[in-house]
Amino acid sequence: MDLYRAHVLVCGGTGCTSSGSAKLIERFEEQIATNGLDKEVKVVRTGCFGLCEAGPVVIIYPEGTFYSRVKVEDVDEIVTEHLLKGRKVQHLVYVDHKTHESSVQKSLNEIGFYKQQERIALRNCGVIDPENIDEYIAFDGYQALGKALTEMTPEQVIDEILKSGLRGRGGAGFPTGKKWQFARASQAEHKYFVCNADEGDPGAFMDRSLLEGDPHAIIEAMAIGGYAIGADEGWVYVRAEYPIAVKRLEKAIEQAREYGLLGKNIFGTDFNFDIHIRLGAGAFVCGEETALMASIEGKRGEPRPKPPFPAVRGLFDSPTNINNVETLGNVAQIILKGADWFRSIGTEKSTGTKVFALGGKINNTGLVEVPMGVPLRTIIEDIGGGIPNGKKFKAVQTGGPSGGCIPASLLDISVEYDTLTSVGAMMGSGGMIVLDEDNCMVDIARFFLDFTVDESCGKCTPCRIGTRRMLEILERITEGKGEEGDIEKLENLAENIKNSALCGLGQTAPNPVLSTIKFFRDEYEAHIRDKKCPAHHCQAMLNYVITDKCRGCTLCARKCPVSAITGTVKEKHVIDTAKCIKCGQCIANCKFGAIIKD
Amino acid sequence: MKSLADLQAIRAKTLENINMRKEDENAARVVVGMATCGIAAGARPVMLKFLEEIKDRDLQHVTVSQTGCIGMCRLEPMVDIILPGQEKVTYVKVKPDMVDRIVAEHLIGGTPVAEYTIGAAEA
Numbered sequence: 102m103d104l105y106r107a108h109v110l111v112c113g114g115t116g117c118t119s120s121g122s123a124k125l126i127e128r129f130e131e132q133i134a135t136n137g138l139d140k141e142v143k144v145v146r147t148g149c150f151g152l153c154e155a156g157p158v159v160i161i162y163p164e165g166t167f168y169s170r171v172k173v174e175d176v177d178e179i180v181t182e183h184l185l186k187g188r189k190v191q192h193l194v195y196v197d198h199k200t201h202e203s204s205v206q207k208s209l210n211e212i213g214f215y216k217q218q219e220r221i222a223l224r225n226c227g228v229i230d231p232e233n234i235d236e237y238i239a240f241d242g243y244q245a246l247g248k249a250l251t252e253m254t255p256e257q258v259i260d261e262i263l264k265s266g267l268r269g270r271g272g273a274g275f276p277t278g279k280k281w282q283f284a285r286a287s288q289a290e291h292k293y294f295v296c297n298a299d300e301g302d303p304g305a306f307m308d309r310s311l312l313e314g315d316p317h318a319i320i321e322a323m324a325i326g327g328y329a330i331g332a333d334e335g336w337v338y339v340r341a342e343y344p345i346a347v348k349r350l351e352k353a354i355e356q357a358r359e360y361g362l363l364g365k366n367i368f369g370t371d372f373n374f375d376i377h378i379r380l381g382a383g384a385f386v387c388g389e390e391t392a393l394m395a396s397i398e399g400k401r402g403e404p405r406p407k408p409p410f411p412a413v414r415g416l417f418d419s420p421t422n423i424n425n426v427e428t429l430g431n432v433a434q435i436i437l438k439g440a441d442w443f444r445s446i447g448t449e450k451s452t453g454t455k456v457f458a459l460g461g462k463i464n465n466t467g468l469v470e471v472p473m474g475v476p477l478r479t480i481i482e483d484i485g486g487g488i489p490n491g492k493k494f495k496a497v498q499t500g501g502p503s504g505g506c507i508p509a510s511l512l513d514i515s516v517e518y519d520t521l522t523s524v525g526a527m528m529g530s531g532g533m534i535v536l537d538e539d540n541c542m543v544d545i546a547r548f549f550l551d552f553t554v555d556e557s558c559g560k561c562t563p564c565r566i567g568t569r570r571m572l573e574i575l576e577r578i579t580e581g582k583g584e585e586g587d588i589e590k591l592e593n594l595a596e597n598i599k600n601s602a603l604c605g606l607g608q609t610a611p612n613p614v615l616s617t618i619k620f621f622r623d624e625y626e627a628h629i630r631d632k633k634c635p636a637h638h639c640q641a642m643l644n645y646v647i648t649d650k651c652r653g654c655t656l657c658a659r660k661c662p663v664s665a666i667t668g669t670v671k672e673k674h675v676i677d678t679a680k681c682i683k684c685g686q687c688i689a690n691c692k693f694g695a696i697i698k699d
Numbered sequence: 700m701k702s703l704a705d706l707q708a709i710r711a712k713t714l715e716n717i718n719m720r721k722e723d724e725n726a727a728r729v730v731v732g733m734a735t736c737g738i739a740a741g742a743r744p745v746m747l748k749f750l751e752e753i754k755d756r757d758l759q760h761v762t763v764s765q766t767g768c769i770g771m772c773r774l775e776p777m778v779d780i781i782l783p784g785q786e787k788v789t790y791v792k793v794k795p796d797m798v799d800r801i802v803a804e805h806l807i808g809g810t811p812v813a814e815y816t817i818g819a820a821e822a
Contacts, residue, residue: 104715104716104750104751104754105716106746106750106762106765107719107764108717108719108720110720140747141747141750162719162720163726163728163762163763163764185733185738186733186738187731187732187733187734187764187765187767188734228720229717235712235713236713236717238706238710238713239709239710239713239717240717241710243706244703247703251703360700361701362700366701368700368701368703369701369702
């Protein structure tokens with residue numbers, strides 16, 4: 102292996118790939134060769150760095166210079182200036198949203214976005230080449246597996262995970278060690294260890310990034326888990342919509358087999374373990390463990406009642422343990438550094454860190470990993486960089502279609518499993534959708550319910566019909582046809598569905614509605630009683646009005662696609678609300694701010 | 700791979716290569732002046748020689764990077780060596796055949812090669 106003086110790390114995650122990072126890599130390699138630097142400078146395609154907002158991201162070591170939004174045209178300049186002459190290309194260096202400081206003199210960890218993060222699950226994402234097993238090994242990879250197999254009994258491994266307090270990161274937050282214990286206790290010739298990579302919450306993409314950026318961490322954790330529960334076969338259920346993740350995982354499994362880290366007699370012991378991949382077709386319900394197992398078996402992806410729990414009768418009727426990707430991302434580190442180390446991070450009941458996918462009305466869209474228990478405010482304001490365009494923060498939606506909203510008044514809440522549940526939201530898989538004053542909360546509830554109605558498998562009545570009825574009421578309200586008693590009807594339906602649906606999908610589907618009613622009941626009431634949408638979002642209840650600020654320039658009348666605006670030059674214009682299609686063209690074009698939504 | 704020792708071997712072999720991506724306060728830095736003046740004076744072969752020496756001697760915790768012109772173009776190629784916690788030492792008019800001694804005596808031994816430094820050249 103050659104020694105290089107500089108490494109150019111280009112993000113190859115899904116976000117940056119879609120904004121053209123593959124072309125960047127090509128151009129870098131080409132330009133580096135043209136300038137005769139190919140013996141000194143190495144180009145590495147890494148996983149996601151997390152700051153997707155600034156993508157495509159390029160980091161150059163040893164300086165740690167962070168270039169953001171790099172275009173193919175910029176590559177030549179970076180090569181000739183930075184790599185050839187050692188001068189950083191100032192105008193491409195990432196500038197912090199909040200402090201307006203550029204990162205020229207700072208190392209990566211001092212940038213506001215990264216400073217308050219603590220990366221355990223994402224430790225290698227954006228640092229190593231995920232398609233190179235040697236790099237993973239250099240960053241302590243497979244050490245934990247070696248330690249578990251040669252120095253620990255399966256019971257000791259389970260004990261360590263139990264003691265660490267690790268809880269499932271996929272949504273429900275069940276203690277991982279307990280799960281392993283149950284699966285270990287089941288007697289059977291054959292057991293399975295399954296990784297749930299059927300990430301389906303709208304806006305959540307931490308599992309994808311982890312698989313893309315550090316696939317070996319998942320393989321290692323599955324092998325450790327397999328050893329602990331006594332399984333010799335592993336399955337990864339991953340959605341086909343994640344082609345980069347699938348490709349890297351396949352490659353990683355191949356490499357691990359080549360090295361004997363999967364297969365027979367791993368590390369010279371009598372432990373055998375191998376992993377298969379099953380692609381999912383993207384049904385949300387297949388993230389539910391019993392539906393997931395049915396899908397792996399080739400059956401229709403529908404849940405079944407529990408018990409029997411998977412630990413007793415799971416995949417192919419054998420005892421099975423199922424863990425989420427991010428949960429597994431922590432396992433090797435716990436075995437290596439010990440339960441006490443893991444417990445020292447986070448809070449008493451929520452140990453370790455959690456990865457959140459920040460999206461919606463936030464400056465730094467991306468992936469962040471923070472210790473459990475940090476105030477929500479830190480995530481939104483410090484790491485996320487606040488709300489764009491000077492708008493006011495209204496709420497954050499956590500836990501996706503199963504979760505709820507946390508309003509501005511609770512912004513100082515500490516982010517951990519139990520506090521979030523206590524306010525009617527939930528940790529969920531860690532999607533955080535930030536909403537500002539322009540978001541209508543009724544419409545947000547409608548959006549999530551629309552999703553669950555779509556994704557309901559239809560097996561049980563409460564979910565199939567109940568959520569549909571709820572959606573119809575919500576649609577009515579947002580169309581300005583709400584009636585007195587609708588809120589109570591929603592609440593009543595919600596309680597019944599929660600109590601009677603077959604699986605987690607149905608049981609949690611009403612949560613977004615209940616939590617928005619809880620915190621934003623006045624918005625519902627305004628829609629129903631006053632036929633007004635306070636956020637000026639619901640088109641049906643919205644009128645565009647020209648105020649006295651109008652100078653009669655005629656621009657709006659000319660821009661209106663349906664000729665709904667009339668008026669003579671230098672006189673106030675009028676909008677014919679019957680004709681108006683509320684497209685917003687007039688507001689966008691008015692130079693005097695004379696048109697408002699009412 | 701049949702043992703932890705095998706794993707360690709791969710780890711050690713790869714680590715020297717990607718060390719620069721870790722936060723390493725104990726890293727020694729070799730900084731080569733690579734502006735137009737430095738390159739014209741022959742900085743590139745000097746830097747390549749540093750890389751070669753570091754690799755051959757299997758040195759850990761050393762990074763090689765470049766910098767721009769600091770104004771004393773007549774003394775190029777210039778090389779700064781910064782050992783952790785110490786003042787930087789600047790070598791001037793460095794030629795590839797001088798690199799061997801700088802690496803051996805300064806980077807490894809900790810004693811600057813006085814006669815190659817800017818102090819000696821300007822005296």
